[in-house]
Amino acid sequence: MTKLIATPLSDLMGAEITEFDCREPVDAKTRDAIIEALYRHQILVFREQDLTPEQQIAFSEAFGPLEMHVNQANQGYERPNFHVVTNLDDNGVPMPDPPPEKIFNGTRTWHSDKSYMPRPSMATFLYGVAVTKEGGETLFASLTAAYDALDEDEKIRLGGLKCVHSWEQSLRNSRSRPVTEEERQLSPPVTHPLIRTHPGDGRKALYIGMHASHIAGADEESGRAQLFALLDFATQARFVYAHQWQKGDLVVWDNPSLVHKSAPFDRQKERRHLHRTVVRGDIPV
Numbered sequence: 117m118t119k120l121i122a123t124p125l126s127d128l129m130g131a132e133i134t135e136f137d138c139r140e141p142v143d144a145k146t147r148d149a150i151i152e153a154l155y156r157h158q159i160l161v162f163r164e165q166d167l168t169p170e171q172q173i174a175f176s177e178a179f180g181p182l183e184m185h186v187n188q189a190n191q192g193y194e195r196p197n198f199h200v201v202t203n204l205d206d207n208g209v210p211m212p213d214p215p216p217e218k219i220f221n222g223t224r225t226w227h228s229d230k231s232y233m234p235r236p237s238m239a240t241f242l243y244g245v246a247v248t249k250e251g252g253e254t255l256f257a258s259l260t261a262a263y264d265a266l267d268e269d270e271k272i273r274l275g276g277l278k279c280v281h282s283w284e285q286s287l288r289n290s291r292s293r294p295v296t297e298e299e300r301q302l303s304p305p306v307t308h309p310l311i312r313t314h315p316g317d318g319r320k321a322l323y324i325g326m327h328a329s330h331i332a333g334a335d336e337e338s339g340r341a342q343l344f345a346l347l348d349f350a351t352q353a354r355f356v357y358a359h360q361w362q363k364g365d366l367v368v369w370d371n372p373s374l375v376h377k378s379a380p381f382d383r384q385k386e387r388r389h390l391h392r393t394v395v396r397g398d399i400p401v
């Protein structure tokens with residue numbers, strides 16, 4: 117087994133893994149050690165990696181089946197289970213930022229990946245090919261820390277509630293483009309518990325974010341306002357870790373435990389190009 121050295125990046129969450137080569141085959145013991153570290157730290161940063169898309173896919177697949185994407189044909193690299201997050205055009209030059217109302221703007225707002233699906237994402241793997249000098253951090257807010265900080269009465273009250281998550285509402289919440297008819301068909305609203313129990317370690321977390329629409333069985337507008345208030349609570353600075361990217365970082369995060377978003381940066385000047393793979397998760401309970 118490859119030894120796993122995990123050094124915490126903050127008092128809250130995140131650990132750095134050094135002297136580890138993600139190109140090596142992952143045996144069962146190594147996989148278990150990585151999963152245990154991921155649940156404990158919620159974010160793992162494998163430093164100084166040098167990965168082709170195939171190598172990243174192979175490493176991620178050691179943790180479960182990868183999510184497929186419908187509309188991915190980026191940078192001439194077409195793979196149904198591989199995704200590019202970039203501000204660069206085909207020549208590697210920063211592109212003008214399209215107006216938010218023309219695109220999906222949601223990665224700039226707090227979210228848990230694909231919480232609008234019946235089986236949301238488990239772990240997301242994001243690899244830094246080109247990274248910003250200033251700004252462009254990925255920000256993470258711990259939903260387990262936020263849950264732990266709730267009053268006991270509030271924990272009990274929220275524990276009895278279910279929350280509707282919706283791709284269509286997510287586009288509205290993040291002031292993005294309107295939903296398409298195809299998307300509406302593919303991802304109708306789903307209902308998840310508002311307090312989620314982690315499938316791996318049993319920790320409880322608020323399960324909210326920009327894809328959360330309203331509280332099931334309650335008035336939509338007041339439910340939405342409550343969810344936004346909870347998201348404001350959960351994303352206070354004391355619950356946030358900001359990941360400052362280094363080239364070659366492979367950042368892996370545990371979606372049931374946190375919400376995340378990208379921080380602003382100068383999109384005309386900086387080059388930010390990340391490769392993304394995602395392991396599918398369980399039905400939230």
Ligand code: OGA
Binds near residue numbers: 242252253254378
């Ligand atoms: C994602 C995401 C944020 C970022 O890839 O799921 O939300 O910092 N990315 O690019």
Ligand code: MN
Binds near residue numbers: 223227228229376
């Ligand atoms: Mn995301």
